[in-house]
Amino acid sequence: MMRGRGYFSELGVVRMKPSRSDAPITLSKSCSDKLARKQCTSLLSSLASLLINPAEAYLSTLILPESQYVSSACTRAFHPTGRLAPIACNAEMAQRWQATGYQFKPFGVQTTSREFEYSRRSGPQRVKLVPSNLSCVWTARFQEALIGGVLQGRRSEPVPDPRGASSVCRRRMWQAVSDVAESLAEPALITTTRKRSYSEVKEGGCFGGREDVKRDLKMAALPSWIKNVGDE
Incomplete structure (x- = not known):
């Protein structure tokens, strides 16, 4: 993994954020890397995938401002002919993914001339926006x-x-899915969600298909992706 800023000659690699060289080092991935992976894992989170079939939960179109659009960069990051080509042309992998509801579904990229009201480019000159x-x-x-x-x-x-935990934080979402599993009286879901920690939940067998997709993606197209651990 590399910082988001710097080593611009290295193309197609996974980059971390914050991108500034003076910022604390994290394993948080750049937005483009996360979007690239969502083309394979769907828009669903791990917990949501326990309740919803991911087959119809893929992004169809990404809309970017014209001022920020670079065709070659988007092709390299997201297109089947870019860094994800090893995924796009692997028929065996596609068949295996489809058995659990997953697929490689590249989205289209369109642009708009409309500028976000509070973007850095729309603010007064010489005013620093954060x-x-x-x-x-x-x-x-x-x-x-x-x-x-x-x-x-x-x-x-x-x-x-x-x-102080938000209703959409990881722990509360875990609890919500666990409650649904109990109401459905679904043994596999109950076993998966009834754990002592979130990391134990993620190790459950119900995530097998999703974990296979992530592992294949890392091995074939995003080898520099480092798993973020320790925040479970």
Whole structure:
């Protein structure tokens, strides 16, 4: 893996973010790398894939601003003739994936001249714009205000307050899927979700098909992808 900025002559490699050389090193992948993998694993998270068939959960079109679009870069990152060619031309792999609902489904890339209202290019000149750590979750059933991923008003440091967990955090999603498994009385799902830790859940047999896809993708097309562990 490489930093997002630098070594621009190295093409098609997995890059990490934050991309700045002075930022702390992480194993978080760049957005383009994550999107490339979503063409194989679908848009579903691991937990959601326990309840929803991934076959119809693939992105059909990616829309980019004209000011940021580079045709050769998009072809290299996402197209069947780019770095994912070893996946696109492997019939045996495709047949094996389809048995568990997965496939390599490349999306189309289109552009728009419409600029995001709060993008760096739309702001006043000489004004530095930075991303906000404030966010909100808004659904028909509940709303949340988050600061740095933690519910507003709850402590995040030095020891996180468990009550500050968002409804869409990994632990709460795990609990929700576990509740559904119990209501369905599905033995395989119950066994998979009834674990002591999230890492143990991910080791369950129900993820076999998805893990095969990720392993094939890493071996054939994205060999520099390093698994992010330790945050389970």
